[in-house]
Amino acid sequence: MKVRLYLSLIAITIFSLSGFCQTDKLPRKNVDGKEFYIYTVDKSEGFYALFRKFGTSQSDIIKYNPEAKNGLKQSQTILIPIDDSTENTSRNEVSTNQQEKNNQERVFEVNSGNKFFNHTVKRGETLYAIALMYQIPIKDITDANPGTEQGIREGAILKIPQSYQTGKVPEPVSSQDKPKADTNEQFIFHTIESGETLYSVSKKYNTEIESILLNNPGISPSHFNIGTVLRIIPGIKKAVEKATKTEYTAYKVQKNETLYSIARHFNISVDDIIACNPGLKSIKKDQIINIPKTVQYIVPEKALTNDEIDRIYNRLYKCDKKEAVNVAVILPFMLNNKPDSKSNLYIDYYQGLLMAVDSLKRKGTSVNLYVYDSEGSDATVRSILNKKEMSAIDMIIAPEQDSQIEIIADYALKHNINVVNSFSLKSNEVTHNAKIFQTNIPHSYLYAEASNRFIKKFRNKEIVFLNSKEEGSSSKEFSKILKDDLNKEKITYKELNFDSELKVNALDDMLNQCSNVIFVPTSGSRTMLSKIMAPLVTFSNDHSDMDISLFGYPEWITYTNEQLNNYHKLNTFIFSRFYANVTDNDYKDFNSKYHYWYNQNMVNAYPLYAVLGFDTGLYFLEALRKYGHNFGNKTHNMHSKALQTDFQFERINNWSGFINKSFYFVNFTPAYNIVKIKN
Template identity: 30%
Template sequence: MAHWKRFIYVIIALFSLQLTARAQETETFVHTIKQGETVYSIARTYQVSPESILKLNPTASTGIKAGGTLTIPQQQNGTQEKRFHTIQAGETLYKLTKTYQVSADDICKANPGLTAENFKAGMVIRIPASTMPVNIAPAKETAQPQGVAQSGCREMHKVKRKETLYSIAQNFNLTEAELKAANPEMNEPGYKLRKGDFVCIPFPKPEKPKEVIPTNEELMGKKTVSAPQKKISLGVILPFKGGTPENEKMIEFYRGVLMAVENMKRSGTSVDIFAYDSGKSPGDIQAIVNNHPLNHLDFIIGPLYPEQIAPLSKFCQHHHIKLVVPFSSLGDNVYENPYYYAINPPKSYQFAEAARLTTELFGKENVIFLEGTENDKDAAAFVDATRKRLQQNGSKANHLRLNDDEIKWMEAMTQYKDNVIIPNSSSIKLLNQLFPKLKEFTKKNPEYRIKLVGYPEWQTYANNHLENFYQFNTYVYSSFFRNPLNGNADEFENAYQKAFHTPTLVSWPRFGMLGFDTAIYFLKGISTYGEAFDQHLSQIVTTTYQHRFDFQRISNWSGFINREIEFIHYSPSHSIELIRLKK
């Protein structure tokens, strides 16, 4: 008895382990880390806490790198409203519809960035709740033909001399088992087939129709057809009132938008523009969407303040209106609103792209990380991203302190390559200390070739340090640039002054140019491609004065961030050029 109890306990234990293993499989999924992602951004993408990710991936607490993987917990919301699935090798969209009992159309709607081309192993997609009805009707039985005298036999065959079960079965395209099933006496002991016996020849079993499995392309259907849209409605929601310097910048931004609207009108596109003062609070935004008919707008530009983004994003997502956020990089709604466009992306993505450019341009040179006396968190993040990228590519870097003596500087440098110096601070204070040091060192040691890599903020120091930038072959990474040596900048500023009888503000960036560049990109794109706008983002051709755009989704269900980063190169030949490397 004890033996049987022990056996039953073992069976129960094994069954419990199987259930636990299956539960763990379905309660987690695998995410492949992409460039610029952090544990926080990944947590926001999947709407889980960073702590829950670190619990499953303890080593991630010391950092993550592109190409690695993380185990992610499914949302613990007590419902099956939506879950995430990592596509496995060989899986198809059709197979997922069967696995999750969800229609292909619903999966595609939940993943607006999903295409037949990017449906690949390792990609994570969102699975919505099942909406497919469960078929509980009993399957209809196929009517069988009655045969000879309703016997179920196709015919009665009279056995001939030398015939066997095998030869009869072969003659009628049957198996011996099928023949015996139709003639039960053949299974009796001692049965022998004799000449003259009558054998029931059954009807062949009806063939099951082969299941036609549709391809991903067929299930996803045709993409939205591009069609020109010659009437566009645009909303601008910014803090215009108050008379502060901040308000003046927003007014200049709006004037840049108006210049873009006039440009489109001259090319034959009608644009209706609606402007609203945003106030400062989320309640002010809510009052605007409650009290004004905004549902008809094609896109909205704004707001300025991060705390106002959520209510406006919610409204735009509900009404399928594109929301263009030109200033803040803190809008977490980009992770869940597919109609969200962030001109200024989260900093981690900026640092990752800048590190990629730096490594591709200078990876074979002698890179030197220069440590100043200040603590600059953003610059440190860029330096760290660049260091890791160099290590991944098998490149080494040297290190210097700003206050090191000349001998240590010479030990860190080489005469056989360009020496690329990357400071760990973007401050004017560091530059004021660095340039005299570089001038003294190169005067004594002219055999060393030096290049300098710097930060977007350095554009604001050009008035004081332009000659130094030229002298030390300086490269500044940035997502925007107003080139003072380019006639286009003067062209815009002259047109602005003529239209509004006032010059543009001296600011960084130039807000009038930012307004124009933002509006002209979206107006031109919608005018050219209509509802298929987001399928042609890289094909939109516009003339911009300061900003360029490279919008990409963070995930298949998210909004878009601008991944555009380029180098501003101040050459010793006293020229300025933009360097953009292909991804």
């Protein structure tokens, strides 16, 4: 069964009266001599809905309402420019020119083949993440892709149902994940195909290239990759350009007619008739004369060149060096309460950030910090965002609470402010808000990237998984991913299962023919580590001729003090988002300065919050100084020299924010060195 989506062409489509807003009831406002309607955005209304009401394009709305650049919000008050296409129009007032009739309606057939679009699964993506990305229930994806309920693999092509075709508001992924106001605009999702360009896609959906770029900040003429997905608001093309020309009709003079009577009949002047009939001085019955007629026609649209599209892109995402950087820090310092361990961590983070500010000021960067205590309260955060100085803020460092990140993210998207999420791994704002920078790589991406790096580095070793039957399955996510990847690469591995104790003789029996081994426990728990460490050290001592390594988990960093000697004996590699090497000279210098500044030691935590604040400050403040508000599209040019946390940001999709995909392999070598491996 075919479903039709009617995409109306601005200024040439015949609308019914019910399709227009009753503009006579709207208040008006004159701004610099131009008339506007004052309009309040309804729930779930987007640019397409306003175009249907007023015939006003997205680009024109944004022109007079710059705050609408990143989407419309319920109850937002905007100005709608009044012109000929905005006033109520009846059917009898619309031109019936044949050329316009042929272009009145553009129909897209949405049949069983394209009620869906294709999504290619990226490394680390989960069904939950994809469902959040497109604001649809997981069940809709699994119903369209039988078997995916058992899991998805990198490179798999999923059919994702279009929600636009039914005109419904997408269902939330769960009761906790409700669609945001800026995601209710009923986008059509389009998968880029071979040979397509920004211009051809804009023509297909009768929309502006500028609109596609606004709604997909991850694309440009030079970054338009086959297989990636765009979100598009269709049918918001600017009014077509029209021109006039003169045509001539042959007319046979009737009995008793005069030039004057003929001119009145055709609503033209006698001079108009004489001008197109050279030498005509008088007329007689049955004489053939030319009658001029002014007709309107649509000027053919000229395809934009890549250079012209680049100019649009550079205007939308202009990068300028900033003389002064304005940053708001909104954290739960809990200054009106008795200090606790958590608030002390945020104070430590802030103190490290201050040291980064000082470092940049010494290099000539002017930084203005606005620091607020969120008090752990949503209401306090809203109150902070209403402060006058927030209008000049370039970046907000957000607290850990997800509800407060959501409040800040919505505000930041509306006001084009970057948001740094340094603390929460659970917030989903990054999946659909282009202004979010999540500095902690999410678990699924971390495990996928760690598995990929493991295979590149250790594929020639004998890989042995150590599995304690007493460990729960919930802690085995990484080892499952790694085994799947090894199987896909056709790399063999061994598994040794044990109960409460790992036996050295079991290792001897399994590995008596091996010379190069790496052990991978299937759990990172302290209990698992205590079960395997002594037997592995004994096995290593008994086989000094064997090249032995141990691979461990991020939480093992917190056990370093008690296990440091054993880590070195077993040539241990630990994958982790964070690592500060206390023997590193740069770290020693920072630690010394911290103690000098604050006359105290850093709070002992994992990660070290003072160092996290310092690393974050150096990276983002330098990015703002160098590229301004839109530094996100320049992250590939930015390199960090961090003490504890490096940054390598990538978008999840073409309209999302950024996640930090940087992490380390920390190698405790038998020579008692500690090597931090980035790549």
